Amino acid sequence: EPEVTQTPSHQVTQMGQEVILRCVPISNHLYFYWYRQILGQKVEFLVSFYNNEISEKSEIFDDQFSVERPDGSNFTLKIRSTKLEDSAMYFCASSEPSGLSSYEQYFGPGTRLTVT
Amino acid sequence: RKEVEQDPGPFNVPEGATVAFNCTYSNSASQSFFWYRQDCRKEPKLLMSVYSSGNEDGRFTAQLNRASQYISLLIRDSKLSDSATYLCVVNVAVPTGNQFYFGTGTSLTVIP
Numbered sequence: 001e002p003e004v005t006q007t008p009s010h011q012v013t014q015m016g017q018e019v020i021l022r023c024v025p026i027s028n029h030l031y032f033y034w035y036r037q038i039l040g041q042k043v044e045f046l047v048s049f050y051n052n053e054i055s056e057k058s059e060i061f062d063d064q065f066s067v068e069r070p071d072g073s074n075f076t077l078k079i080r081s082t083k084l085e086d087s088a089m090y091f092c093a094s095s096e097p098s099g100l101s102s103y104e105q106y107f108g109p110g111t112r113l114t115v116t
Numbered sequence: 117r118k119e120v121e122q123d124p125g126p127f128n129v130p131e132g133a134t135v136a137f138n139c140t141y142s143n144s145a146s147q148s149f150f151w152y153r154q155d156c157r158k159e160p161k162l163l164m165s166v167y168s169s170g171n172e173d174g175r176f177t178a179q180l181n182r183a184s185q186y187i188s189l190l191i192r193d194s195k196l197s198d199s200a201t202y203l204c205v206v207n208v209a210v211p212t213g214n215q216f217y218f219g220t221g222t223s224l225t226v227i228p
Contacts, residue, residue, distance in 0.1 A: 033216070043160060043203065043218040056213035091159055103148045103207050103214070107159035 002026045004108035021077045023092030033093040122219035139204030148207035153200040
């Protein structure tokens with residue numbers, strides 16, 4: 001069964017450093033998403049991406065964040081200058097092109113980001 | 117006001133019991149609804165979409181009440197493996213696209 005993959009599984013970084021989280025969505029999916037979940041809290045939407053551009057972003061997704069699809073398979077989330085409060089689990093998700101199932105999202109296993 | 121609200125529980129039920137979770141949403145522009153389950157420190161996994169007419173998948177039944185803006189999930193004949201946190205997810209149409217809102221989740225423990 002196809003699945004979303006994410007690397008690394010755990011990233012430790014110092015405050016102020018840049019990090020890039022990587023995702024490989026399911027191959028025939030066209031919508032891609034990033035979410036974060038701070039430990040013990042709810043899953044929060046960051047950004048959605050379609051047709052090589054951001055289609056929607058939340059208030060959390062400020063200028064410190066960016067996303068890119070550098071090739072036909074990877075989808076990345078960059079945090080330019082990490083803060084302590086960026087420590088969280090970051091989930092990538094993807095969904096099918098169209099139809100009733102187009103908003104059914106399939107999540108990767110997540111990257112745990114720890115900012116020290 | 118929160119976009120999506122759920123009773124956090126915890127719900128502790130014996131094996132074989134029937135349990136129901138409710139979820140309310142605040143935005144009338146909400147257009148798609150889902151239930152996900154999340155095991156501890158794992159990713160959310162899609163359980164089922166919720167359709168206007170209600171839908172069933174095995175032991176799971178989802179209902180949508182647009183007038184009252186709530187969604188429900190019924191689990192019949194609970195199994196130990198149903199122990200997880202159940203997340204209500206709502207998709208809201210905004211002018212530029214769609215945003216997805218997750219509830220805080222309802223914790224279920226099925227006891228032998």
